[in-house]
Amino acid sequence: MRTVQSLLFALLLLVVAAVPVQAQEYYAYVASESADEVALVRFDGTDAVVEETISVGQIPVETEGAHGMTVSPDGDHWFVSIAHGKPYGRVVKYETGTNKKVAAAEVGLFPATMQISEVTGLLYVVNFNLHGEPVPSTVSVVEPETMTEIETVETGIMPHGSRLSPDGSKHYSVGMMDGTLYEIDVMSGKVSRTLKTGEGMTKPTWVQPHPSKPLAYVAHNGADEVVVVDLETWTVTQRFDTGEGTKPYNLDVTPDGSTLVVSYKGSGETGIWDLESGERRAVVENTRGVTHGVVVTPDSRYAFMTAEGVGGEPGTVDIVDLKTAKKVAHVDVGLQAGGIAFWKMDTKSAAHR
Template sequence: MTRRTALAAALAATVCAPSALAAQPGPERTYYVWVAAEAVDRLSLVRFGPGGARVEREVGIGRNVMDPEGPHGVDVSPDGRRLYVSTGHGTPFGDLWAFNAAGDSVLGSVTLGDFPATLQVSPDGAYAYVVNFNLHGEHVPSSLSVVSTDPLVEVARIPTCTMPHGSRLSADGTRHYSACMMDDLLVEVDTRTLGVARHFRLTRGAEGGMQGPVAPRAAGGPPADHGGHGMAAPAPGGAACSPTWAQPSPDGARVWVACNRSSEIVEVDVASWRMVRRIAAGDGVYNLAVTSDGALLVATNKRGQSVSVFDARTGRELARIPTLRRVVHGAAISPDDRYAFISVEGVGSEPGTVEVIDLRARRRVAAVDVGQMAGGIDVWKMEP
């Protein structure tokens, strides 16, 4: 049996018989999840319920088939009515798109900076916060775009640092966090003043918090070494963090930062703006998600072909679940904290995958193929 045939068989078994993979009973509810496929300009609505997982609907995104858009970030508005998608490529800049949450109509778009990436909508639904990752540029500071959702207009572009990623808001919407891969920094933006309030250096041995914006960096220099966007192994003895995600805790007391290069999670206390600890993580830890009760922290291991589940209080890794394909990307958790939905990019001509992790059983219970380079992912709704 070839590797491709074996993988296809494993996928079929996972989709058709999730109960065979876990002692836990199948889902009593039905969950709907949106995922973006960056390589094929396509959004997929995945349905997961008592009958397993399947693709319910697919929607194309873009203006011109000859100009790839590259959908990257995905976020559903708090009221569940709108779906927001950032497109990182295009000419010359990227955009933020708004769809009806069912995916059957485009509500509008607005042009932002170079390679808009991760995004999140504010708790009141009034603003979308999108980091401009600037994947193809030089080592120069980039920015955070603040977009009014009605009308769809960029109202501010806040300078931050080099290659920001992991756009996440505190539960009360007053603070925004992102992490800059090339500067080893966590950045906190005050959403009331629309300015950088503090930043935190994550480099091992040089950790420390500072007030105010990041000091400007000289323009020019060599092209950025993006290391395969999170796939480069660390240099021997290196101290760099190369952060790719910032995840605040539900109570706002902590921020966890994924150090992709060093395969660690740095925990920062928000009140004191000091590091609490470094948590050993999987190889190439990339994206993070936390349960609404703050009990579990889920991490995707981009180089490690796995997903880790941590006890958020103690920092102990409770499980490390292998994924069916390589290049693990995003994570989204169901509103009832029962399941984690994981996007996996795949390699080469492989399709992307959405894998479903049962957080009680701490194992994979379903998987379904979507478009190539599956990345941004978010839960739309669950029924009943």
């Protein structure tokens, strides 16, 4: 009897071993500003690797400044903003997967962050005019099929961040040098509201709407804080002190709405904040200094952080597990890694061994 039971147990183990397990793979595109290249990074839950590096410059003797990244809502194309031009910058469109260049649009001076509205289907990119006079700049509105700039909307001085409300009907950006939050109604193409989010040189560098609540978060790079804006009352309701010298730069909120992830550009760290309590859960040291970009995976599990590096150091992408608040992987990319956009999650089957 025991022999039969042993055989049955052994057979059961063999069956279990043959059953495939599901593993997630995560893909993101990362721009390296001083290398004029974009890296496709894959993370399999354990290791991060660069699948491909795509050169995006067109003037070999110059650094053109690959800066902002976004992926179309259908996942079929990725876009990179090239900051330096003659005289203007441009946005370049590529196919995902093949990474073949499709077309480019000339936009304003020093284009940076961008996103596509699912309401209008149009791409909105801020022109932050880094070396220009301290005068209001614009948001370029680009038709992504033909890659044509169809209009510009004047906003603030050195606009940063370019993020849309969850329903795609409102566009938000901040004027770094005028301390103002700007809201554009995408249907009218006009600025609908403005709000001073702080006093003095707060230098806002990012705005991130909450995925399900009428709230937006603004990084004050010059004041070491993140402020919470109630979008219904159009007032600042909370201030998160990030700590002296942290210089918060970019933000993302997990799709489940529970967690705010903040890149601390000044201290080379990542801040993880619980949005229910308003308390910081953890600070994670990044692999390189000068932490820059952040994007959270659609399952709210991981944050992909870019760090520029210092001097001749390569840029780096760090993967932070938001459950454990620990850095679990990293991979080097090109010099001055900055803009980052999530592409897709793939479910892979792997047999037990």
